[in-house]
């Protein structure tokens with residue numbers, strides 16, 4: 001099972017792959033997901049992390065860090081997908097359908113992500129999710145956003161589209177909205193590839 005099998009265009013194949021996707025190495029106390037080392041955290045850990053940051057008046061810094069970490073994870077995921085494409089086709093030019101599958105079918109437990117719009121030439125994308133793992137109970141307009149997920153999408157789409165993208169989360173379940181909505185566009189001023 002190769003490290004890229006987490007991504008599949010075929011949900012049935014995905015289901016079959018899932019049987020062997022996680023391996024518990026009890027002798028070393030490590031867990032691998034498609035050949036990469038991972039740790040298993042309860043989803044609530046993120047909420048706890050966030051609550052503690054708010055309690056210590058550090059949510060601004062915390063959100064920034066979550067975004068940076070998310071971007072790094074998304075970028076690694078994007079690189080894996082692009083290199084898989086290069087191996088399969090000898091090209092790194094992605095079609096709309098390939099990008100859609102890469103965004104929607106890569107399941108890392110972050111929620112069901114939908115690519116609502118994609119502009120390959122302009123390098124822009126609109127994304128929604130109804131069940132972001134980061135979204136806590138709706139607390140109204142002051143509720144926090146999904147900073148890790150936004151960063152993840154920025155990193156992933158930057159690699160897939162071959163340009164530095166940055167985004168905003170214009171609606172969020174934590175703020176009482178129906179879905180979390182992300183809009184990503186090309187950031188020509190971005191100097192740092194994080």
Ligand SMILES: [Zn+2]
Pocket residue numbers: 132135145146169171172173174179180181
């Ligand atoms: Zn959200």
